[in-house]
Amino acid sequence: xxxxxxxxxxxxxxxxxxxxxxxxxxxxxxxxxxxxxxxxxxxxxxxxxxxxxxxxxxxxxxxxxxxxxxxxxxxxxxxxxxxxxxxxxxxxxxxxxxxxxxxxxxxxxxxxxxxxxxxxxxxxxxxxxxxxxxxxxxxxxxxxxxxxxxxxxxxxxxxxxxxxxxxxxxxxxxxxxxxxxxxxxxxxxxxxxxxxxxxxxxxxxxxxxxxxxxxxxxxxxxxxxxxxxxxxxxxxxxxxxxxxxxxxxxxxxxxxxxxxxxxxxxxxxxxxxxxxxxxxxxxxxxxxxxxxxxxxxxxxxxxx
Amino acid sequence: xxxxxxxxxxxxxxxxxxxxxxxxxxxxxxxxxxxxxxxxxxxxxxxxxxxxxxxxxxxxxxxxxxxxxxxxxxxxxxxxxxxxxxxxxxxxxxxxxxxxxxxxxxxxxxxxxxxxxxxxxxxxxxxxxxxxxxxxxxxxxxxxxxxxxxxxxxxxxxxxxxxxxxxxxxxxxxxxxxxxxxxxxxxxxxxxxxxxxxxxxxxxxxxxxxxxxxxxxxxxxxxxxxxxxxxxxxxxxxxxxxxxxxxxxxxxxxxxxxxxxxxxxxxxxxxxxxxxxxxxxxxxxxxxxxxxxxxxxxxxxxxxxxxxxxxxxxxxxxxxx
Ligand SMILES: Nc1ncnc2c1ncn2[C@@H]1O[C@H](COP(=O)(O)OP(=O)(O)O)[C@@H](O)[C@H]1O
Ligand SMILES: [Mg+2]
Numbered sequence: 001x002x003x004x005x006x007x008x009x010x011x012x013x014x015x016x017x018x019x020x021x022x023x024x025x026x027x028x029x030x031x032x033x034x035x036x037x038x039x040x041x042x043x044x045x046x047x048x049x050x051x052x053x054x055x056x057x058x059x060x061x062x063x064x065x066x067x068x069x070x071x072x073x074x075x076x077x078x079x080x081x082x083x084x085x086x087x088x089x090x091x092x093x094x095x096x097x098x099x100x101x102x103x104x105x106x107x108x109x110x111x112x113x114x115x116x117x118x119x120x121x122x123x124x125x126x127x128x129x130x131x132x133x134x135x136x137x138x139x140x141x142x143x144x145x146x147x148x149x150x151x152x153x154x155x156x157x158x159x160x161x162x163x164x165x166x167x168x169x170x171x172x173x174x175x176x177x178x179x180x181x182x183x184x185x186x187x188x189x190x191x192x193x194x195x196x197x198x199x200x201x202x203x204x205x206x207x208x209x210x211x212x213x214x215x216x217x218x219x220x221x222x223x224x225x226x227x228x229x230x231x232x233x234x235x236x237x238x239x240x241x242x243x244x245x246x247x248x249x250x251x252x253x254x255x256x257x258x259x260x261x262x263x264x265x266x267x268x269x270x271x272x273x274x275x276x277x278x279x280x281x282x283x284x285x286x287x288x289x290x291x292x293x294x295x296x297x298x299x300x301x302x303x304x
Numbered sequence: 305x306x307x308x309x310x311x312x313x314x315x316x317x318x319x320x321x322x323x324x325x326x327x328x329x330x331x332x333x334x335x336x337x338x339x340x341x342x343x344x345x346x347x348x349x350x351x352x353x354x355x356x357x358x359x360x361x362x363x364x365x366x367x368x369x370x371x372x373x374x375x376x377x378x379x380x381x382x383x384x385x386x387x388x389x390x391x392x393x394x395x396x397x398x399x400x401x402x403x404x405x406x407x408x409x410x411x412x413x414x415x416x417x418x419x420x421x422x423x424x425x426x427x428x429x430x431x432x433x434x435x436x437x438x439x440x441x442x443x444x445x446x447x448x449x450x451x452x453x454x455x456x457x458x459x460x461x462x463x464x465x466x467x468x469x470x471x472x473x474x475x476x477x478x479x480x481x482x483x484x485x486x487x488x489x490x491x492x493x494x495x496x497x498x499x500x501x502x503x504x505x506x507x508x509x510x511x512x513x514x515x516x517x518x519x520x521x522x523x524x525x526x527x528x529x530x531x532x533x534x535x536x537x538x539x540x541x542x543x544x545x546x547x548x549x550x551x552x553x554x555x556x557x558x559x560x561x562x563x564x565x566x567x568x569x570x571x572x573x574x575x576x577x578x579x580x581x582x583x584x585x586x587x588x589x590x591x592x593x594x595x596x597x598x599x600x601x602x603x604x605x606x607x608x609x610x611x612x613x614x615x616x617x618x619x620x621x622x623x624x625x
Contacts, residue, residue, distance in 0.1 A: 080526050082522050082525065100522075100525035101528065102527060105526060106523065106526040112519045112523035114524075114541070115542075116541045116542065116545075116616070116618050125524070125529075125537070126527035126528055129527055129528035129533055129537075130528045157618040159618065174526070
């Protein structure tokens with residue numbers, strides 16, 4: 001890959017540039033201002049997030065990517081109201097929010113469907129909490145279940161579903177409340193490659209057809225480029241914004257684009273940011289201590 | 305299925321071996337008991353006298369130690385008297401299975417010796433009532449308290465340290481106190497079952513509540529669930545299956561307090577029957593009564609297990625291969 005002549009990831013075709021101009025004129029759904037988070041741990045203070053600032057616009061798809069432990073989950077949990085920031089603000093549609101609320105839907109990496117409720121009742125859960133009657137809740141729930149293609153499983157219990165289906169229900173359940181923003185923390189991380197690819201296409205299809213802004217955490221570079229309008233790259237220790245990349249791959253996305261020049265250029269940039277060339281010292285400390293352990297008179301000759 | 309697959313770590317057996325081995329777990333002890341009872345040269349340390357012969361103090365049906373019998377027989381032989389005859393027998397406290405089986409039936413059909421005494425089924429019913437009320441009253445307070453302590457740290461700190469302390473106080477120690485306060489009828493016995501169950505119950509339920517996956521609570525919060533709906537719509541249904549399992553185990557513990565509880569004040573229920581029969585040396589009846597407790601306990605537990613599968617349809621059914 002690195003031998004190919006790639007364009008710069010900053011180069012955008014006129015259509016793509018035009019799209020970003022229009023996107024940035026849309027109203028701001030989420031604004032994060034000077035967000036800091038410190039954890040008290042036994043080893044002392046850990047700065048998980050340091051001075052995070054960014055905005056997302058309505059119907060935008062933003063991916064957050066960064067090395068493990070850089071504070072991605074902490075960030076999204078703060079946005080969902082499940083953690084309180086040490087300092088800083090977050091505004092949803094211009095209003096400051098504290099604590100969890102149905103205006104921000106969340107899909108977790110672990111399966112969090114309520115095991116004691118059927119698929120339909122799971123999707124109805126949020127609707128009933130936000131003041132819908134049982135009848136309307138049921139009708140709306142069925143529409144969302146239909147949207148994720150699980151009609152036949154409306155009366156099944158979560159343990160009867162595959163991992164991919166569980167996450168589809170989780171998406172339907174989060175969307176049913178019609179949140180301003182959908183927060184997703186590595187939602188496909190536990191799925192096999194094939195299911196994951198399918199889920200990515202489903203998610204794009206859903207996103208294209210309804211009014212939803214998505215903030216999606218992943219550590220998979222391909223996934224981030226494939227899904228995102230913009231990618232927020234975080235750096236670890238402390239968690240800071242490294243770069244906010246505008247993905248130059250045209251919309252709507254399709255799997256064929258994985259090999260397009262824009263895609264590869266973006267991937268090269270992300271790789272440079274996330275797996276920086278290691279210093280001499282680090283790379284000598286972290287390696288295998290391999291010795292040859294094949295007997296000398298082995299009948300099978302080496303193919304190396 | 306080969307033997308080696310019977311000992312695969314944490315692998316389920318097929319339905320047939322599972323059933324057969326389950327039955328074996330009852331058959332094996334019964335088999336040992338039968339062998340000891342019916343094979344004359346296994347154990348049998350006593351001799352039951354059939355014919356006293358020339359031994360003056362022997363009476364037909366009397367049980368004597370084997371050495372005594374041999375010695376008396378030898379003496380009789382030396383003195384030229386008729387030899388006593390006898391059969392090997394087990395001590396009176398180990399009746400044979402068939403005797404216990406018969407006692408099982410006759411215990412219910414035998415009229416009580418005195419008018420004021422109760423039939424066996426009445427005694428059993430008394431016992432079941434004591435267990436039932438002790439357990440129900442304990443659960444009515446203990447389960448809500450446990451759930452609150454498992455959900456809110458405040459409640460946990462407020463109740464649990466004291467309960468941790470109190471659960472080490474042996475329930476029977478409160479017997480005299482219970483009688484002084486509550487009189488001599490069922491009430492003090494119910495109180496002992498209560499004391500024996502309640503404190504464990506709060507701690508067990510609190511722990512079960514704490515084991516609920518916190519991600520479920522977080523998911524519910526992002527869906528708009530607030531304080532009360534979190535408790536009633538997530539915590540309680542979320543722990544219900546584990547809670548049910550806890551209750552089955554705790555009910556078993558309540559049964560173990562039954563005998564002590566029934567000895568308090570004037571003895572009653574199945575315990576009264578057992579002590580009474582032991583006094584008359586009717587050990588077959590004693591065994592039958594002890595087994596009745598086991599059978600009632602096991603039946604209730606199986607019933608609850610069966611019921612649980614119907615109450616909680618979302619529970620993963622065990623894989624049937
Ligand atoms: N509850 C917590 N207490 C203490 N430290 C925490 C806690 N949660 C996360 N951290 C620390 O904050 C950092 C960021 O964690 P996290 O947000 O989970 O990273 P990521 O999701 O990017 O892998 C890590 O160094 C982690 O050890
Ligand atoms: Mg994470």
